[in-house]
Structures are given as structure tokens and as C-alpha cells.
Amino acid sequence: xSIEVIKPGLLTSLQDAGRRxxxxxxxxxxxxxxxxxxxxxxxxxxxxxxxxxxxITLAGPTLRFQQDAVVALTGGLIExxxxxxxxxxxxxxxxxxxxxxxxxxxxxxxxxYLAVRxxxxxxxxLGSRSTDLHAGVGPxxxxxxxxxxxxxxxxxxxxxxxxxxxxxxALRWGLDPQPWLDYERAPxxxxxxxxxxxxxxxxxxxxxxxxxxxxxxxNRTGCRLDGAPLQLRQSLELISEATLPGTLQLxxxxxxxxxxxxxxxxxxxxxxxxxxxxxxxxxxQRRPGDTVSFRExxxxxxxxxxxEREAALRRLLQRIEQRLESA
Amino acid sequence: MTFALADLPIEALAEDAWLLxxxxxxxxxxxxxxxxxxxxxxANLGGVECVPAYASLLLRFDVAQxxxxxxxxxxxxxxxxxxxxxxxxSSTGKTPREVSIPVCYGGDAGADLHExxxxxxxxxxxxxxxxxxxxxxxxxxxxxxxxxxxLGLDHALAVPRRSHPRIRVPAGSVAIGGQQTGIxxxxxxxxxxxxxxxxxxxxxxxxxxxxxxxxxDHVRFRAxxxxxxxxxxxxxxx
Numbered sequence: 001x002s003i004e005v006i007k008p009g010l011l012t013s014l015q016d017a018g019r020r021x022x023x024x025x026x027x028x029x030x031x032x033x034x035x036x037x038x039x040x041x042x043x044x045x046x047x048x049x050x051x052x053x054x055x056i057t058l059a060g061p062t063l064r065f066q067q068d069a070v071v072a073l074t075g076g077l078i079e080x081x082x083x084x085x086x087x088x089x090x091x092x093x094x095x096x097x098x099x100x101x102x103x104x105x106x107x108x109x110x111x112x113y114l115a116v117r118x119x120x121x122x123x124x125x126l127g128s129r130s131t132d133l134h135a136g137v138g139p140x141x142x143x144x145x146x147x148x149x150x151x152x153x154x155x156x157x158x159x160x161x162x163x164x165x166x167x168x169x170a171l172r173w174g175l176d177p178q179p180w181l182d183y184e185r186a187p188x189x190x191x192x193x194x195x196x197x198x199x200x201x202x203x204x205x206x207x208x209x210x211x212x213x214x215x216x217x218x219n220r221t222g223c224r225l226d227g228a229p230l231q232l233r234q235s236l237e238l239i240s241e242a243t244l245p246g247t248l249q250l251x252x253x254x255x256x257x258x259x260x261x262x263x264x265x266x267x268x269x270x271x272x273x274x275x276x277x278x279x280x281x282x283x284x285q286r287r288p289g290d291t292v293s294f295r296e297x298x299x300x301x302x303x304x305x306x307x308e309r310e311a312a313l314r315r316l317l318q319r320i321e322q323r324l325e326s327a
Numbered sequence: 328m329t330f331a332l333a334d335l336p337i338e339a340l341a342e343d344a345w346l347l348x349x350x351x352x353x354x355x356x357x358x359x360x361x362x363x364x365x366x367x368x369x370a371n372l373g374g375v376e377c378v379p380a381y382a383s384l385l386l387r388f389d390v391a392q393x394x395x396x397x398x399x400x401x402x403x404x405x406x407x408x409x410x411x412x413x414x415x416x417s418s419t420g421k422t423p424r425e426v427s428i429p430v431c432y433g434g435d436a437g438a439d440l441h442e443x444x445x446x447x448x449x450x451x452x453x454x455x456x457x458x459x460x461x462x463x464x465x466x467x468x469x470x471x472x473x474x475x476x477x478l479g480l481d482h483a484l485a486v487p488r489r490s491h492p493r494i495r496v497p498a499g500s501v502a503i504g505g506q507q508t509g510i511x512x513x514x515x516x517x518x519x520x521x522x523x524x525x526x527x528x529x530x531x532x533x534x535x536x537x538x539x540x541x542x543x544d545h546v547r548f549r550a551x552x553x554x555x556x557x558x559x560x561x562x563x564x565x
Contacts, residue, residue, distance in 0.1 A: 020376070022472070024377065024378045027472040271340075274340060302342055
């Protein structure tokens, strides 16, 4: 008994909080690009925060549920229908066995997260159920979800907040996607990188003033940012050193790349910036063709905002747990 | 190999990542210091991930583990813990593990061996002799899981990368790129010159320790013939 993938969508993969401790062997963490959305999806079905979820990109999959399931959709706003009935997002929903969930195009954002009560059950690879598509490591042989895949649901108790198992149901309450989903599109906070000073003066100004466009070549490894090329005062002979999700690097083309969850563990391009961790999920929800701009931040401000976001997330996760228990 | 941690520039890369720099060259002596430091810190600094590169060491930590009395991240606490771990460690690096890797040189497995020989102005046999004679150091792993960047190549064998990278380099290929040599753990695109192939599996997801090579390991290559390659490949289940 499991979930059958009828159509995979544009790019759908299993992700959790990531694979830790293998960077020194050349393998990065991978994991959900928008981690708070992944945690909130899990919370809405009563899972621990780090169960595997489906990360859905721009156009969603069609899934047939062979067993009763409790699901939640968070992240980017995607059209979801079950037998013609709209599936509400950012809440907990019950789907009876036999339901076909059709997830369509994304109205806002770039990545949605579908959690199922019990989690997607697959054998962890090196301690994680995340898929590193670039390295080919993870569940489903390290590949994206394909038509015909059967996704098992982990063991779980029935959700006490759904009394009936007749037809699709949803809770009467849901979460406000804000502030978790970015509607304002304010500039993203960027720390100056080690080589920012090596940019020529015009490029240093442009980094914090021009609007870049996300190229269609963007993926889970990184967002390619198109714009007037950034130039170094003189070329740098660099040796490879660590790169991270959020690192803004500058290849010779002058079009910077902002690395995401599947960032390579080392790189030899100049590092001109580092996105504040708190703004990574905001970037994760921009799509090819969207624009981004940066404002300069400090490590203190970045740490403070991260601390505030983590505290707010913990409070919300607790509140969800309490509300589900009291239902 | 004694040096004060205080002399090392530490750069905060991100909220949860610091970088220790030991130099800015690809150099065995600098890289030795990186691995000695990594061993020292790894043994005594719980919860901090150490990722060595050529001349730098990344420390990745959990911000929530290093809070001060005010509940905010305390750089001082982390810095003090790093200094304490440093002082608790031995000042001499431990002797590196030595791994022997069998390689079938030339032929289909090493399609660029003759090109490398022509570039170096020596015979193919001499290239193999020199490649086998050297002791290599795993400077770091990267590019792909388990891909070792090896320092110690005979200078005479250095050859610039191919102008047209291959779309698919077979798994196990032993290659030379610039002043370095390396091994492709899986089929990958690549621009290095292929001089041979090993039947040994470099990265096995099912193994408790998935990578055959660890950062800092020493490596020696051993020339084998095609029959030996086939025999080893069969016993490895390839």
C-alpha cells in the first residue's frame, strides 16, 4: 500500500532536512531548499519536523493514493484538485484510499512541499532521505520521482483530528502562508564575500543596486543570475575552497551564481557574497524569470534575524501540535 | 608543525561556517598543516564538521549549540572551544594511512597516455614508471563524492587540461589535470587526461565508510595488466 506516481510533474524529489557529515568526502547536504516550509508541512500532518516530504517544482505531480492518507501542502501556492474538488493548502487534509491528487501549476513561488502523515518511507542513504540529484545519492537511486514510482507511507496512528474517513476533508483552520511565503519581494540580505573587494567600483555598486534575473538554467544546485556582468578589477588566481548554500560566486562570464541546497562542497570561483541564511527560503521561492536584488547586511544582523525566525518557527510548530491535539 | 591558532586568519563565511586559512597556494606543506589541524580539531571539538581543502579548513557548526548567556550566538564561546581543542590536540600530525590502488595503464582504459607522454617528451612506459613511483596525498575530496584531488605528481607529468572536456569519463579512470592527479569514482564529465583505470570502487553508498579515501590519506598506485584488472573487477562485482 502506497502512493502511485501517475505523472511526476516538472521536478519532484524526496527531501528532508539534509545529509550531514559527508562534506569532507565530497558529498553535500542536499535537503529541502525551503526548509521552514518543509517543517511546517510535516507539522500539519503531525510528523516530526524532519520526515521526508516531496519537493515539487513549478508544476506538480499526479498521485494516486492506494490507502487513506493525511497530507499537507505548504511552500509555493499550487493548484491541487482531488476528483474536481480543490485541495486547500497550508492545512491538514484527509484523502480516502483511491483518491487521485492532481497538482497543477504554481500560482506563486517556485517550490511546494507535500507531507504525508507517517512520512514517505524509504531507506535512508548515509543517514538521510534527501535526494542529491547532482550526485545521484538518495532514495529512488538518487533520482527525481518518475511516473510509475511507488512511494510507501511510513507507519502511523490515525490522525485524531479527522473523525470520519468518508471523502476528502480539511481542517477548518490553516496557516497564513505569510511570512513564510514571500509576497513582498524586498531585496535579499547579502553579506559581502571574501572577494567582493576585488570587484571594480561600478560592479561593487551594481551588486547592491541592480536587479538580476533568475536564468532558466537555475536548479537545486544554484540560481544563475543574469544582469549587466560584474567585473573584477583584475583576474584572480584562486584555489578551490569551501562553498556553501547561499554562497554567491562569480564565474568568468560575470553572471553570478547563488548556490542552493546542492551546492558543491568546494569551488574555485571568486566568492563575492553570502546570502543571509534567513533569506535562503525566500530565494528558493523565486522562479526563473523573476528578479532579485540585494542589500548589504552584517553578520550580526543576519544572526539576529535567523534567531528570530527560528524562535517564530518553533512557536508556530508548537502551536500547530497543540491545535491538532486539541481538535 | 607547531603554530599558534591565533596567527590564523579566521573568516566567517556564513552564520554557521568559519574558514581557517593556512595559505593561498596548492602546496604539500600547506596542505599537511590543514590535515594536521583537521585531525586536531575533529578529535576534540564535538558537533563541529571539519572540511579540509587545499589550503583552508571549513568549520561548520550548529548556531544553536553556541549560544551565550543572552541566548544569542556567541562567537567568543566557539572561538574559545576551538582554541581549547587546538591545545588539547597533539602538535604532530598522525601518520597518514597509505592506500594502494591498482591501475591498468594505457590501452582503452588510458586513452590519453600517449598524449601525456608526447607532452612530457618521454615514453609511455616512463610516464607510468613515474606515476607509480610517487607518493600522493589526498589534499581534499570534491567535484563528486569520493573524487580525490591528489598532490605529489612528478612535475614532468603535468599537462594542461583538455581543451574539450569529455562528456562521460568512465568510473575508475585515473587522470592527470595540470599539476594534479585524480580518480573518477563514477562516470562523470571531465577535462583531465585519462592515463589508466582502477577496478577498485572508490565510493560505495552501502559501506559504513562510503569513501575508500579520506582527506589526508597517502596513496600509491600499482601497475597491473588487463588480466589482473579483469580478475579484480570480477571479484569486486563490477
